[in-house]
Amino acid sequence: MRLSTFLLSTVIGLALFPGLTLAKTQSVETATLAGGCFWCTESDMEKLDGVLDVVSGYAGGELKNPTYKQVSSGKTGHIEVVNVRFDTSQVSYEQVLDQFFRHIDPTDNQGSFVDRGPQYRPAIFYHNEQQKQIAERFIKEIDALGVFKKPLKTELIKFDEFWVAEDYHQDYYKRNPLRYKYYRYASGRDQYLDDIFGEQREEQPKTLREWIDEKNKLADIKPYIRPSDEQIRAMLTETQYDVTQNDGTERPFNNAYWDNKQLGIYVDIVSGEPLFSSLDKYKSGTGWPSFTKPLDGSYIVTKPDNSLFYTRTEVRSRFADSHLGHVFEDGPAPTGLRYCMNSAAMRFVPLEDMKQQGYETYLSLFE
Incomplete structure (x- = not known):
């Protein structure tokens, strides 16, 4: 078909069918990654939205078309890897x-969990200079984050050739599935990852980028000090201590602020961290x-809070780590959220006292 005819038919089609859209061209890129046993790495990478396919194989050695037996000997220079094809859109x-x-465990360059030897060490085989730069920067940011508790020892290796595994x-x-689940459990991989990222890491994942951005944001906010355990015990009432330190809950309709209508802000009873504003307070009918x-x-x-027969979302203060309450998705507009807090975990600062107590930053909200 001539180009002019194609363009004309396209214009006519769009005119006759306004809902018709042109298909977006898919842009595919490949990442070659070594994270220990490729059974596990393949399984985990296929869960990511945008990944088209994951293939297990070998890379890094000089032997052409190696077998699993040869690679697992640790003598060929190859590493178990996966080729991840993904849609960049x-x-x-x-x-x-x-x-x-x-x-994975990116801190162990002697192997991966129960699989020992250089053929199981963590590595990223970069396909171009851009991938190399992205990986280098990201590794530095993760190291600075300190979430893995040890320095990362993940190699960056220029990609040469990928050999598909058997x-x-x-x-x-x-x-x-049964053999895989047994192997994975026995390897200790999930136990290690649960310790690093929490047991809810699959159901409620938090990316490393989110951790990094959060840490960077915290560097710009005013820090607050958590007193010693002895000081906290001395400064709080029995109810305040039980709520903030033992994750307790006060009685509804029988607490200081459930019906408070004054203008001002609510701060952490232990550290003074600014938590909530009266401008966002509403009558929920719950008694809190x-x-x-x-x-x-x-x-x-x-x-996540699994203390009851279903999972709730607990809310805590950042610096004092006080238990404040829970957040639910049954609130009014504009957020649809209900931050149900304990009065015992907070101290109310009236609008007229905010400047004197060091909260003048938030006065503009009340203008």
């Missing part, structure tokens, strides 16, 4: 690396002070 190379690092290694976790959003999200930390 859906997921970036850094996001692929983020998923990769959150499912058929029985491909999609091993799907073809042999409820808010649609925090005053400053930098001072709020949320985490």
